[in-house]
Amino acid sequence: MRLLHIQDLTLKEFVGRYPAYAILSHTWEDDEVLFADIANLEHARTKAGFNKVQQACRTAANDGLEWIWIDTCCIDKSSSAELSEALNSMFQWYEGSVVCYAYISDMLPDENLAHGLKKSRWVTRGWTLQELIAPDTIRFFDRDWHKREGDGGICDITQIDPNVISGRCPLSSIPVCHRMAWAASRVTTRIEDRAYSLLGIFGVNMPMLYGEGGRAFVRLQHEIIKxxxxxxxxxxxxxxxxxxxxxxxxxxxxxxxxxxxxxxxxxxxxxxxxxxxxxxxxxxxxxxxxxxxxxxxxxxxxxxxxxxxxxxxxxxxxxxxxxxxxxxxxxxxxxxxxxxxxxxxxxxxxxxxxxxxxxxxxxxx
Known part of the structure; x- marks a missing residue:
């Protein structure tokens, strides 16, 4: 697992034992700061996504943390082996975080939290499902990085049992069809990610084969059956x-x-x-x-x-x-x-x- 240092924005890889870290949940926008950009911070600062990285780091610093994980820049997606390991481990990484910051980029500062969440792109994406369920603590932030109090009626919006989101109810006790229903209306950019984004929800692992299309969801069901x-x-x-x-x-x-x-x-x-x-x-x-x-x-x-x-x-x-x-x-x-x-x-x-x-x-x- 590779973490970003919140002060000097350097990446460090940890194996086995990890320091306390925050983690970011967000939707990808244009011009994100990627893994290769971190090696050249002068260039990274010219990208639109740098403000999001910087604000997430400042928020973690305010929480007394030194490290943060952000998917855009902490995964070397040019390595298929690393990408596969990351996607299979991502639920555990969100679960192991001290706090998860859910950045709702399309929520206006003066907007009601419940209304903002309900219409947000964040609640429609496949990957953010596990990012909502896995962490023990999740905090919502609007477009300008103002912390929003409360849960915004997230259980009513997503139809997920409050005991699941709070961690009081283990996922294994929830019928498979219920967990599938949580993802029924969510979308992903790649069709394969409809399956890959659910690996942690079902506690299974499988290799990533981008290009297999809908076959990925069939393979997911094979793994669940096992x-x-x-x-x-x-x-x-x-x-x-x-x-x-x-x-x-x-x-x-x-x-x-x-x-x-x-x-x-x-x-x-x-x-x-x-x-x-x-x-x-x-x-x-x-x-x-x-x-x-x-x-x-x-x-x-x-x-x-x-x-x-x-x-x-x-x-x-x-x-x-x-x-x-x-x-x-x-x-x-x-x-x-x-x-x-x-x-x-x-x-x-x-x-x-x-x-x-x-x-x-x-x-x-």
Whole structure:
């Protein structure tokens, strides 16, 4: 980890043990001070981003700190190995800071904090999600670096549980689909960063492969599956343009979407999902070269068309359906022995009661 000295603006690398340091959360603007610029401070001072570096250092000095971490200038992005290590470690670096300064560059000095945050670019970016959650202490600053008191209703704005932001609730206790929902409306400049910015949120690591596009989000889900048996990772909704109808197939069923979500936006409505009390999935699921392999009971039901290939796979969670909670799951269509295709529906599914249920099969791919 490389830190910036707040007085002379020199960089020093620390391994293993780190001094107390502040950390900056911000959105990138034009003409930022980069790693290479620190070696030539005369040139760095001519850049628009130098004022942000300078103000962050002054704020850290006022807090009695000697070091600060700023992503624009503390990472040598010309080294792919260093960049990969930094992105995999970033959640821990924010978590280990004494204080995080959230600089909201588009918040006016006379603007109400809650209103300023709600319309800010900062709450829309993918990387700032972990920068909000990981630190124990976060302080907000407006465009002119005036400290803004309070939290600005950040929990209501982001739909993140206050106990998560305060650190009283471990992330591992939050259903996977809820954590995905936090990122559903956030954007990143690079499509791969939709996945890379969530590594710390799920406590996983993976190599950075810029150029892989949407495949990065699929790889992220593979890593999550390796580390948890939380079936809510499948509690997402496909968009219409992600559903491919199969000719000759029952019109109620569609294929081509698979069990894994194309992106975090598919979890937009998954924050309403609740884990069923005392429900523990005792089966197993894994990624294979032929899809997702799951060993668990399936419930056979007869849909309104009388199709006997309709199955329901419970996810150990529930959703509100009218006046009561109903078991959440995904609808499957049996397309071959031990082979099932996910049904494309525009809503989260609950156990259907339109026909008989009770027959089971033990394997899903």
């Amino acid at each position: 580390s948890t048996n939380d079936l809510s990772i499948f509690a997402w909704i496909p968009r219409e343009d992600q559903i491919i109808s199969t000719q000759g197939q029952s019109p109620q069923f569609h294929s081509g979407i698979g069990l894994l979500a194309p992106g975090p936006e598919n979890f937009t409505y998954s924050s309403s999902v609740k884990r069923i009390v005392d429900s523990v999935f005792d089966g197993e699921f894994s990624v294979t070269n032929n899809g997702i392999k799951i060993t668990n009971e399936l419930k056979l039901y007869q849909n309104k068309n009388g199709d006997e290939r309709a199955y329901f796979f419970g996810l150990g969670h529930e959703i509100r359906d009218g006046t009561r909670n109903k078991e959440l799951g995904i609808d499957l269509y049996k397309c071959a022995p031990n082979m099932f295709s996910r049904v494309g529906r525009p809503e989260l599914s609950s156990l259907p009661y339109s026909g008989p249920a009770g027959q089971t099969e033990r394997q899903v791919v």
